Amino acid sequence: MTIEDVTPTSPRAVRRSLMVQSWHDLSFLHWPVEPDVVQPFLPAGTRPDTLDGVAYVGLIGFRMVGVGPVNGPGVPYLGTFCETNVRLYSVDGAGRRAVVFRSLDAARLIPVLVARLGFGLPYKWSRMSLRRDGDVFTYLNRRRWPGPGRPESRMVVRAGAPIAEPTPLEHFLSARWGLHVEAFGRTLHIPNVHPRWPLHRAELLELDDELVTAAGLPAPGGAPVSVLYSPGVPVRFGWPNRILSGLPHRIDRTPNGN
Template sequence: MRNLLEMTWRDLLFAHWTVPPETVAETLPDGLAVDTFDGDAYLGVVPFVMSDISPRGVPFGLEFGELNLRTYVTVDGRPGVYFYNLDADDRIGVAIARALFQLPYYRAAMDIETRGEGTDREVRFRSRRTSDAPDARFDARYGPDSDFSTPDPGSLPAFLTERYRFYTTDRGGTVYYGDIDHEPWSLAPAWADIETNTLFAANGFDRPGGNPLLYFAAPIAVTADRIRRFAGPE
């Protein structure tokens, strides 16, 4: 894999709700199929901070908050992530990401406060979309609730987090993919007090019922490749 960008992801919360597969299937572009675990599809809300973002070998050091709504898909059997939105607090970063990765990035105003370290970490993450797009707001406090460990292969946490490819499409319906690379996640069961979350409504979903499955991730170094046109099984 060629590395176009290098970065670190930190203060990341995975918040996942189960939904019927058909709820996701009807929203996906042609060529993408719902990926399920024990018959369930998932919608995930993921707030985090991207730091030390730079082209490979160039100490540029861009940093901003990001908030995405995502689900899990396969293309010809290859698993990946499909993003409904990626809101970010950086005008330059949003423009570059839209141009390079064909992803639905939107500009947002974010306020991120942190305190403590390790299992005592606490994050206050507030986001308000400022782009000319459906209003999207998020306001939550969250942090780890136990010790960190690597998900077991084949487990639900691994299904939800160990994804090293995203898929996207252009206006003509052509499917593209982008690969990322990093060490396996180190996750802790998490707590979260989500006061506001309008990401589902902004993307045309009813709010899922039940409580979300929550994991907090330790900081992780990530590399990302450019997108490529999907031409069939590899």
């Protein structure tokens, strides 16, 4: 199997949009983890994606803006909200690198229900806020539904200087052009495209997080090995592909629904 290169822009085109959105004011925290630890959390037909034999767990806070179907425009009010996700990194039998979400906390109930019912994504409804004070960003999260429990997260990050050329690790953790999700008894790959990430160095000032362990993952050991900030990018998602026997199978959508 040939695994696609880690590239700063998408290695594949999205010919027909499923939805559009923008991601603003993102902070990325990452910790190393053994591949065997994350394998049980990945969808069938995928395995951990690693860099130099190491897998990673990510905690990412940001503001979702202008979510809308097909080519937009975004849905007023409901299409803009705060989000925090816990994620892993995967590769499938066709060599496509992707993200696997263990949880996605969002501050709007209707998008949470649509994503859970329509795509099988593990969205959670939460009380959330994102505050900016100069170059310092504070992400607050308290889960409302579903349970069990109401895990909380507080993350405070100071954005620093722009990164002219990301390191191999920074590329590996940010340049992801799709997601793998297990939904309705099958594993799907959903591609996305967006401009190259404008990344900044960042400093973690405070972290009090229960989301990683609530997602079933081991508590991070120590400080994150990578802390990044980005002002954001516009994003376009394509229609999903089904993963079958290590090969992609297109789920076509025609205007008459056949």
